[in-house]
Amino acid sequence: MSLDNEPTVEIGSSATELAHFLESQPLTERAAAWLALSQKERSDALPYLHDEIKVALLESTPIDEVVLLAENMEPSDVADVIDLVDVELAKEIIDSLSDAEKASVEASLDYNDDVVGRWLKRDVITLSANRSVAQVLRYIRVNGLASYTDQVFIVGHDKKYRGAVALASILEADEGTQLKELPFIDSTTVLNPAMPLSDLTMLFRRKHFISAPVVDESGTLLGRVTADDAISFMQDEADHQFMSMAGLDEEDDLFAPVFSSSKRRAVWLGINLLTAFLASFVIGQFEDVLQEVVALAVLMPVVASMGGIAGSQTLTIVIRGLALERISDSNIRPLLIKELGVAALNGCTWAIIVGLVAFWWFSNPMLGIVIGCSILINLVAAAFSGLLIPVILEKLDLDPALSGSVVLTTVTDIVGFLSFLGMGAWLLV
């Protein structure tokens, strides 16, 4: 990862490289680069841009050019554009499509953009089970082989999905062999169009498929999902989780306009401000003590900070464990016991160290005892809440990566200040 290679558009760059180049540009440079691209390059790159950037570029493009762009795109990508632009432009785009394209786009629009049905490819090879290997090979020679094709699909006379045969099985068999004589691929990788993308990525992580058929409730083969799409969804998911921890789940554009970026981040700052004021309110209850023992004011950030750090470690482990489905009802209890064990061990260690430092700094043994005890208390509370907060948020269908850290900080701040100043009021005045 070097910082020195300045990004440049190369002749013949792939669609993803073009998209990457555009996303790395500040707003004015990006607009200029977009204008400089050919119609084909634009329709290639567009599907790979983040929604926020896609919308901004589409809005800056004349309507008739947007319509032309859509004509060169895959139906699922056109559906995505239609979802993002305003109603009138959406209508114009749809009207410009051929009947077949329109049908495909409308079929994609039947599904939300977070389920498999929206993103399937329709370039499937469907054959009847009594075709011979020689016939399949001839079919491929004439019709071509789309990328990420590792299987052909068998449909019955009623057009219903019957199963899939691996391309490898076909190539390994004698030319006279009929498809029905070959082994069918494990049927558990047949996807439902309503499957959420998060389930798709989970399945993909476990099964490593190259492509998988999508079949609706009635047994009709709608299309297929391919590994390259699944990888994009995985990447989006990882990005989303990473960004959510800082309340940035919507911030896809490095160079988003200052105003819109400020507005989004202000919400997160505001929520955190409430947490901070709550902590201040707790501190405010101890004004008299603080005035008398000013060392408490000096040391109180240490207690809150240790709790916050320890809690965020447990929180991070649990959020990842939940996302990878490694944590379930059956192992929450042993995990809690382990995390409390870690907290107790680290709590004691750091209680002693911080206690000694406080004693030495303020020449007050009782202050050392107070801060030591409150660190131990806060670390145990942090482990407890670091585990339970994301688990509860997940049960409530809230995103633990997004809201977990705010709730956790609230707990560790309040427990920290309350235990430290409370004990201080009791033992030091």
Add this chain to the structure above:
Amino acid sequence: MSLDNEPTVEIGSSATELAHFLESQPLTERAAAWLALSQKERSDALPYLHDEIKVALLESTPIDEVVLLAENMEPSDVADVIDLVDVELAKEIIDSLSDAEKASVEASLDYNDDVVGRWLKRDVITLSANRSVAQVLRYIRVNGLASYTDQVFIVGHDKKYRGAVALASILEADEGTQLKELPFIDSTTVLNPAMPLSDLTMLFRRKHFISAPVVDESGTLLGRVTADDAISFMQDEADHQFMSMAGLDEEDDLFAPVFSSSKRRAVWLGINLLTAFLASFVIGQFEDVLQEVVALAVLMPVVASMGGIAGSQTLTIVIRGLALERISDSNIRPLLIKELGVAALNGCTWAIIVGLVAFWWFSNPMLGIVIGCSILINLVAAAFSGLLIPVILEKLDLDPALSGSVVLTTVTDIVGFLSFLGMGAWLLV
């Protein structure tokens, strides 16, 4: 993502599912489950386990069984095991291999586990350029087609790599066509065995290949890397980045023993404690002021916390931008201008709001002005350091995801307390 589906080993589970099941188990249950697996299931699942768990399970397995396990694994996975176990066991494993296996394993061990050479598959189809399509099809029929095979490789009489032809091109051509008449695949996806895995995942993200040849400096084809492996590396990278933000870059096992887990996390707590004490030291310089204006003690966490949150937003965006190579020397300046703009806008907004709250709470207009100004200062400092800290760490070859947040918190704490208490000492006493 439901919490209710208790993980169970199903008959016929895939290797990754077995690995997932094992990783979800607490230590004693995991050891029992491992013992209950067949020899074949163990050698299937082992490569998919995280190193930490792999080592623990291998240590609990009798040496002669480990040797048997290794016999059923891919050379690159055996190399991985050899790297993890102690020297004596490693020697026993190597001795138990056939000469051909030994050569492959030793070739893998020539490379570190963070470069492509370590992880390549040797199951390539290599043919001479004057083979006909019919001959290639016959070759595949006899020798089989490994999964993730989307291309065959052409080698010369001197065994040197000449290029690759897509399986699709072969299947689409007439039987009499020779390979050399078919289009060769873009040579930019030829990988060097010394390529770092982080470059591989970047390339993979941009190019979406299914497999890619690995060719050494002398032009010899060593093997290939496939999409399923690239996906695992991407997943590991994303996990690592996510976990690093909480100082957990080494914590791969949800149920790591309490002691080893505590020890690892203690380091992070200790580093953060230094930061917290530094902040306390700054506060300690203002003991007299705090005693006189106790409201400063009550409100000071608000200033530090707002700076920390705003800074971590910029930090997160920059860390992601660096990881995806979206940030380079050429766009740091416009990015800094944008982030400072966001900080100024949000700084003013929240300065006014917090100032008014402080004024109302303590009936002290000057206190409102002091806290407002210090919030603005801290938010601007946070944006500045949130951007520059990870960029500088990256230039120093340090992991910004791991150390960025500690350095940032140090800055925002110190700037926050110094500006708030400093201005308080000047204007409120």
